[in-house]
Amino acid sequence: MRRVVVTGLGMVTPLGSGVEATWSRLIAGDSGASQVTAFDVSDLACRIACSVPFGDGSDGTFNPDQWMETKEQRKVDPFIVYAMAAAGQALDDADWHPKSHEDQCATGVMIGSGIGGIGGIYDASVTLHDKGPRRISPFFIPGRIINLASGQVSIAHGLKGPNHAVVTACSTGAHAIGDAARLIQFGDADVMVAGGAESPVNRLALAGFAACRALSTGFNDQPTKASRPYDKDRDGFVMGEGAGVVVLEEYEHAKARGARIYAEVVGYGLTGDAYHITSPAPDGDGAFRCMSAAVKRAGLQASDIDYINAHGTSTPMGDELELKAVERLLGEHAAKAAMSSTKSAVGHLLGAAGAIEAIFSILTIRDGVMPPTLNLDTPSVETAIDLVPHEAKRKQVDVVLSNSFGFGGTNASLVMRRV
Amino acid sequence: MSDIAERVKKIVVEHLGVEPEKVVEGANFIDDLGADSLDTVELVMAFEEEFNVEIPDDAAETIQTVGDAVKFLEKNSA
Numbered sequence: 049m050r051r052v053v054v055t056g057l058g059m060v061t062p063l064g065s066g067v068e069a070t071w072s073r074l075i076a077g078d079s080g081a082s083q084v085t086a087f088d089v090s091d092l093a094c095r096i097a098c099s100v101p102f103g104d105g106s107d108g109t110f111n112p113d114q115w116m117e118t119k120e121q122r123k124v125d126p127f128i129v130y131a132m133a134a135a136g137q138a139l140d141d142a143d144w145h146p147k148s149h150e151d152q153c154a155t156g157v158m159i160g161s162g163i164g165g166i167g168g169i170y171d172a173s174v175t176l177h178d179k180g181p182r183r184i185s186p187f188f189i190p191g192r193i194i195n196l197a198s199g200q201v202s203i204a205h206g207l208k209g210p211n212h213a214v215v216t217a218c219s220t221g222a223h224a225i226g227d228a229a230r231l232i233q234f235g236d237a238d239v240m241v242a243g244g245a246e247s248p249v250n251r252l253a254l255a256g257f258a259a260c261r262a263l264s265t266g267f268n269d270q271p272t273k274a275s276r277p278y279d280k281d282r283d284g285f286v287m288g289e290g291a292g293v294v295v296l297e298e299y300e301h302a303k304a305r306g307a308r309i310y311a312e313v314v315g316y317g318l319t320g321d322a323y324h325i326t327s328p329a330p331d332g333d334g335a336f337r338c339m340s341a342a343v344k345r346a347g348l349q350a351s352d353i354d355y356i357n358a359h360g361t362s363t364p365m366g367d368e369l370e371l372k373a374v375e376r377l378l379g380e381h382a383a384k385a386a387m388s389s390t391k392s393a394v395g396h397l398l399g400a401a402g403a404i405e406a407i408f409s410i411l412t413i414r415d416g417v418m419p420p421t422l423n424l425d426t427p428s429v430e431t432a433i434d435l436v437p438h439e440a441k442r443k444q445v446d447v448v449l450s451n452s453f454g455f456g457g458t459n460a461s462l463v464m465r466r467v
Numbered sequence: 468m469s470d471i472a473e474r475v476k477k478i479v480v481e482h483l484g485v486e487p488e489k490v491v492e493g494a495n496f497i498d499d500l501g502a503d504s505l506d507t508v509e510l511v512m513a514f515e516e517e518f519n520v521e522i523p524d525d526a527a528e529t530i531q532t533v534g535d536a537v538k539f540l541e542k543n544s545a
């Protein structure tokens with residue numbers, strides 16, 4: 049089987065635009081959560097979110113004009129703009145800008161989203177109701193549907209290989225990277241631009257996720273304390289927005305052009321809980337089988353894992369079930385591994401989460417430092433696993449596991465290794 | 468330039484993101500101002516909204532330049 053390596057990284061997150069801007073704040077223990085002021089939240093149960101810091105592009109702020117023409121931004125939901133920015137950063141980082149027909153055809157895109165343009169669908173529904181069908185824009189559909197993130201990126205960069213999009217709720221970003229890696233392994237492409245993008249910070253999505261009882265509602269006055277995975281006072285996740293995109297490349301292809309290699313994607317597991325539409329299965333077996341499959345595919349043992357980036361959303365049930373599944377996976381080696389949830393800092397980016405967390409995992413290998421789990425004052429259960437509370441920790445990391453679990457009982461795990 | 472022409476120009480500049488000086492009477496939306504077929508549909512919608520008129524599809528097809536739009540709207544808007 050052909051080997052797949054990561055040669056480019058890009059992200060837009062609530063901590064900033066760009067990998068280094070985000071990563072430095074993540075390691076410093078900053079939180080991206082704040083009270084929502086962009087729209088009326090007075091009647092919502094959850095009034096906080098992790099929003100992308102817009103600005104002129106300096107100091108790590110996000111300036112969309114750097115990544116997409118203003119008139120094009122107007123036609124699409126923000127998830128597509130975030131995807132364009134993250135993909136542009138990743139391609140620049142990989143120094144891969146294919147010009148020949150052959151290179152363009154060997155490069156594909158697989159950027160997914162959990163729910164796509166829900167904000168624009170909400171707005172258009174109001175327009176339809178108030179003004180009738182003749183006022184629905186011709187850009188309504190192509191600006192909202194999920195695969196248009198991949199479509200727009202391919203058009204902007206001339207990428208003519210496989211053009212695909214994953215939609216598996218909060219597992220989307222991890223599935224996209226795993227599936228894109230397989231396309232390279234099978235020879236459908238030599239290079240894949242893969243990841244996830246999400247823009248759910250609006251009234252409709254906040255109301256919907258609150259109705260599912262998934263969001264934190266007890267920390268509206270202390271937004272930075274709300275996302276607290278494994279802590280006894282956790283009461284739900286904090287919604288985040290943004291995008292994460294990686295450039296995946298066939299190993300020999302990357303070597304031949306002298307590309308910098310961050311890590312190798314060695315393992316990928318996918319399973320289904322077959323249990324409930326929103327709740328994880330109480331036995332955690334789907335998560336366990338998912339991680340096990342990824343480790344087996346990597347040809348490694350669970351004891352080889354140095355760092356785990358948890359799904360860890362800060363929901364009362366999910367965190368402990370994942371922790372138990374990880375303990376089952378690690379067995380007697382639990383005390384050797386460390387696991388943190390970066391959702392404590394950036395919130396839950398839904399379909400983008402798996403992609404940005406895969407990038408955080410890769411940076412842990414690069415820098416030998418593990419990002420913290422913020423607000424973990426009192427763990428709700430005892431564990432031998434180091435959950436990296438409050439502060440980042442230095443450690444030599446060679447093998448990482450990144451977990452993502454989604455509504456519908458869909459699970460994805462990635463294993464990446466230093467090359 | 469008439470009031471209608473000014474308002475048409477403003478809409479075209481805003482929707483197509485082009486320099487105002489390029490929006491001259493003879494400018495073709497697709498050939499000269501970089502619009503695609505969806506842009507022209509949206510432009511017609513914007514004219515309808517601004518001038519409170521209904522532009523039927525067969526009439527919309529004849530509106531291909533800035534001048535076409537101004538002429539149609541001068542004739543049909545209240």
